Amino acid sequence: MSENFVETVSAPQKTAWSKASVIIIGPAHPLRGGLASYDERLAKAFMDKGNDAAIYTFSYQYPSFLFPGTTQYSTEPAPENISIHVKINSVNPFNWINVGNELRKLRPDIIVVRYWLPFMGPCLGTILRRVKKNRHTKIICIADNIFPHEKRPGDKAFTNYFLKPIDGFITMSEKVLADLHQFAKGKPAKFVPHPLYDNFGEKISKEEAREKLNINLNDKVILFFGFIRKYKGLDILLNAMKLLKQNPSTQNIKLLIAGEFYEDEKNYQELLNDPLIKNNLILHTEFISDSMVKYYLCAADCVIQPYRNATQSGVTPLAYHFEIPMIVTNVGGLPSLVPDKKVGLIAEPNAESIAEKVKEYFDLGEEFFLSHLREEKKKYSWEVMVKTIIELLK
Structure with missing residues (x-):
């Protein structure tokens, strides 16, 4: 394992909501792609406001039938000054329980979890149910999609399972917000446009x-x-x-x-x-x-x-x-x-x-x-x- 990846985290100091301890759950380095770039940039945005922030990402993300590309892993260096914990196995229920228990004991003020594919529903839903037992951590979901682009059996059941422990939702399109209302009525949800990807360098000629x-x-x-x-x-x-x-x-x-x-x-x-x-x-x-x-x-x-x-x-x-x-x-x-x-x-x-x-x-x-x-x-x-x-x- 690269020295860039932190495997354990000491419990962050508890502060007022304006200075919170935040865990982001979703793809991040060494995984590649837009979701990973987004989560890393979001962690930086929280830290820029004085919050403690870290990312829990996947040690195993997709089985091959869900990933038709050449590789899931980046050849770029890890982002600087972001704690990335390579922990989550998307297909191992024992891992879900262990990660959930770890986060429950860590007691972050906020967990921000990405949801983009119903396949992740059982994994993330189980982790978050364990976390909620600490009666402290609030969970916000950034929902990229509610209905996937390529539909598969079990999508609705997996999504319903995932949504139950969530306290509030952010969507980055009004369509996803409308889709969300079919599943999560009565929970707070807001539409916020996708922020700029400003972490790929400045404009050149x-x-x-x-x-x-x-x-x-x-x-x-x-x-x-x-x-x-x-x-x-x-x-x-x-x-x-x-x-x-x-x-x-x-x-x-x-x-x-x-x-x-x-x-x-x-x-x-x-x-x-x-x-x-x-x-x-x-x-x-x-x-x-x-x-x-x-x-x-x-x-x-x-x-x-x-x-x-x-x-x-x-x-x-x-x-x-x-x-x-x-x-x-x-x-x-x-x-x-x-x-x-x-x-x-x-x-x-x-x-x-x-x-x-x-x-x-x-x-x-x-x-x-x-x-x-x-x-x-x-x-x-x-x-x-x-x-x-x-x-x-x-």
Whole structure:
């Protein structure tokens, strides 16, 4: 085990609610991905306000049938000055009881637990039931999803089991808040937009980013970023590229695809190899490390999210942070986060509408959106998230 991971924690000093001891339960280093980055940034936000904060993460997170990627583990160094406890085994009930008992005795003032997948319901629900026996710790859930993107038997039962010990909820989209009300009536819940991912470095020039990625500075580039899964609609976007190619004013637009396949790549091969658009595709279909994120965002003229369905997206706060306008589809919580013709454009989830909005975006130009985007991004602070969690407990 790396020296970066703390296996035991001394009981934190108990203070007033404005200076609380906080445990975050969810993915964190050495695990990789957006959930891990979020939890690490949230811990920092609590500490910036003078709270004691640590993370309990997974020693075993997913069985292989739930993880189609190449690896669950990061090659990046552990974040500095954050206590990360690699403790939780998602499939071992004896582990759940042991971790729950440990946290019960530790008596943190607050536990913030992430919920994104019903599979985690039995594990997290059991841990939290043990914690509640101390009659002190308050538990807030940040619910990424209530209904999963890919449904499986047992989803409803697992979610119901998880929700019972929770004292209050934060959702990052209004759709998830509405879904939550079907399960957890009478418990306090608030919608807080996903804070900015400001832990991937500062914005760099388009020239520097494109030089790093070997992309021509004069190209018009739209970016599809993140894991490739069916609900994210990459196939719809590729069909939109075929329509753009047939229009003389848009035929030279390039699509940069940056992210690892989380389903069979064969489902996309025919579109990716279509001779009409093949030369307009820039393929970086591997996991994008944290240190490389800024290059992909800053190389783009526009970020595009052609999703079939969505609650919220971690790509949106990334685009806000790096001040890149967006085209998103009119599904789930995406339109409420991207005001139309201010921060970006709203398309319907079909190839014709997406192609039309890509053309409109370049007709309007990047400068049309930037002042609105910079003003809108002020809403998405980590301080608001921490403040809302504390207010829920009062």
